[in-house]
Amino acid sequence: MTDDDRDRIERELTLLVRRTQRIHVRLPGVARHVERAAYAILGRLHDDGPMRLTALATLFGLDVSTVSRQVQSLQAEGLISRSADPGDRRAALIQITEHGTEVLRGMRAARRELLRDLTDSWPARDRERFADLLERFNEGVAEKLGGAPDSLPQKGLVRD
Known part of the structure; x- marks a missing residue:
């Protein structure tokens, strides 16, 4: 790979991140758009089930206070709820609500x-190759950064 290739990849990744940060989905029944962090929390709770705040913070590699603010906001919106942890009544489990599941499904859709709109005109082989390369790139980033606490389930395991 040449330096020109690396420069081009870096530039395109910077543009991709900047542009995807502008994607906000407003859905019926939600007072505000759901932030990226909130979307990630909802997805994790949906896919992995109820968990403690500390476990959620660990998964995302964030401070508990940071995740706590997001959780409070999501709870106020009725997207998640807290209940006593049956294993330790002093602790709370955070879980996605039925409304939260509906919102998450709408956002994922x-x-x-x-x-689909962006890649429909691509040949199927290009879409598959892009997915393979993106997956490989993300795995490399995770390895280089010492793990991926926010990794998503592998192919076919995202439950909807």
């Missing part, structure tokens, strides 16, 4: 529709 909207995001996938956007991807």
Whole structure:
């Protein structure tokens, strides 16, 4: 790989991140758009089930106070709830609500529709190759950064 290739990849990744940060989906029944961090929390709770705040913070590699603010906001919106942890009544489990599940499914559908719109004109082989390369790139980033606490389930394991 040449330096020109690396420069081009770096530039395109910077543009991708900047542009994807502008994607906000507003859905019926939600007073505000759901932030990226909130989307990630909802997805994790949906896919992995109820968990303690400390476990959620560890998964995302964030301070408990940072995740706590997001959790409070999501709870106020009725997207998640807290209940006593049956294993330790002093601790609380955070879980996605039925409303939260509906919102998450709507967001996932909207995001996938956007991807469909962007890649429909591509040959199937290009879409598959892009997915393979993106997956490989993300795995490399995770290895280089010492793990991926926010990694998503592997192919076919995202529950909707």
